[in-house]
Amino acid sequence: MSQPATDRVRIFDTTLRDGEQAPGCSMTLREKLRVAGALRELKVDVIEAGFAAASPGDFEAVQAIASQIDGPIICSLARCHPGDIDRAAKALAPAARKRIHVFVATSEIHRKYKLELATEEIIRRAAESVRLARESCDDVEFSAEDASRTEPAYLAEVVSAVIEAGAGTVNIPDTVGYTVPAEFADLFAYLKAHVPNLGDTVLSVHCHDDLGMAVANSLAAVSAGARQIECTINGIGERAGNCSLEEVVMALRTRNEHFGLTTGVNTSRLYPTSRLVASITGMHVPRNKAVVGENAFAHEAGIHQHGMLKHASTYEIMRPDDVGISRSNLVLGKHSGRHAFRERTEDLGFSLGDEEINRAFDEFKRLADRKKEIFDADIEAIILNADGAAGPWTLDELHITAGTARAAEAEVVLSHSDGRRLEQSVTGDGPVEAAFLALEQATSVDLQLRNFEVRSVTIGEDAQGEVTVTVEYNGDSFRGNGISTDIVEAGARAYLDVINRVSRRRQRKAAEDDGEAAGEAASI
Ligand code: KIV
Ligand code: ZN
Secondary structure (H helix, E strand, C coil), X not given: CCCCCCEECEEEECHHHHHCCCCCCCXXXXXHHHHHHHHHHHCCCEEEEECCCCCHHHHHHHHHHHHHCCCCEEEEEEECCHHHHHHXXXXXXXXXXXXXXXXXXXXXXXXXXXXXXXHHHHHHHHHHHHHHHHHHCCCEEEEEECHHHCCHHHHHHHHHXXXXXXXXXXXXXXXXXXXXXXXXXXXXXXXXXXXXXXXXXXXXXXXXXXXXXXXXXXXXXXXXXXXXXXXXXXXXXXXXXXXXXXXHHHHHHHCHHHHCEECCCCHHHHXXXXXXXXXXXXXXXXXXXXXXXXXXXXXXXXXXXXXXXXXXXXXXXXXXXXXXXXXXXXXXXXXXXXXXXXXXXXXXXXXXXXXXXHHHHHHHHHXXXXXXXXXXXXXXXXXXXXXXXXXXEEEEEEEEECCCCCCEEEEEEEEECCCCEEEEEXXXXXXXXXXXXXXXXXXXXXXXXXXXXXXXCCCCCCCCEEEEEEEEXXXXXXXXXXXXXXXXXXXXXXXXXXXXXHHHHHHHHHHHHHHHHHXXXXXX
């Protein structure tokens, strides 16, 4: 069988833009920087850091990533409006390598009902915006939103016009996850045949997963000539999500003899990055999820285990190591030292500074007092939940009395980074409610609980529980995580994590208001 020539496909990660746009997936600046750092290690080609004009928070995130993350191209989305393009250019100014990504919808449905614009006007705005973006950035991408439902002949005209205006990459999104692989491949073949000035412009693909075909459609597009795939970690994104980065990258790698295409992704970072994004967003990966799910490499059936023992290739098309799952039989416990602990964290793909290792090791020792065997998933959970230590509040003590015959009672002792120490006792319907009320009253933060989820970190009776809570505060949604072998304590830690996020937001807001007041006073 003849082998096709290997060609390079660029991986454009939009976890921080399209992924973050999904309900419940919003991230703080600090979390976005953590994810961007992981994406750099993963060696993606482009990081879409946000939509700078969407809000001051988005602008700040794009700017911070642009100034702190080197290596990949840093990109900001912008509508075809001069104001958006200006915000994107300003936020990206510190980046060593940058891209402005402008978009406008092109399908008849969007033209008629959303934009109320004629075809010629859309082409004019698209081309003008690309030209404007090129004035501040050499690397400009254009997206024809809802391209898969756009008339192919009109789409070819739009693509030709934006290339003429200076776009180096043209993205063909399946915005509503409507297309199917053969049809989408035909669309790319059509564009290749009908856009006379395509030259070396990179055609890009961006698929949503409404019908569960985002990865298949992206693969069909690259088979038909696209050379950039837009995707997100764990496939997070609007509605059913986007094309999953780990799946599309591993499909190209595992079936290289079929596709003849490579990426620059360091696949051994896929699993740690997936865990980081799941932990930060609270969007847990199903156990049977391809490539990074807990069961992706577990062989349960006797006949499979027998085959695996004879030769792994009988039932395994990828090795766990290829995606960075380094499951070992090594179990740590009470007597394991700092050195063994550090080595294990490194094997698991974390590179922690001394301060982080010390904090995680203290947590590990506390856990080892309660739990005989500490598994890899426990260590991951300790490290991924370390942000809870960012304060200002720390839970020093939690006492719960609960039973079927009387109301539950919770007593919390908290300390604040400013030196205060507070105690609060409260009764509630159950132990979790009592603990949450005690925390709210002690900190004077009033929250509306919207969701409470518990997940077992490992198996076994002494397994740790990981609680994720989602709350509403002043119309905004916040999420917090907590882990413990006791799920009431895990819940209290998750709730305090949220209270800390709210408190940090209040502190930041107060500092900004002070700054503005000082600025106004100076200018009077
Ligand atoms: O789905 C979509 O069409 C998008 C564009 C803005 C690229 O996210
Ligand atoms: Zn999208």
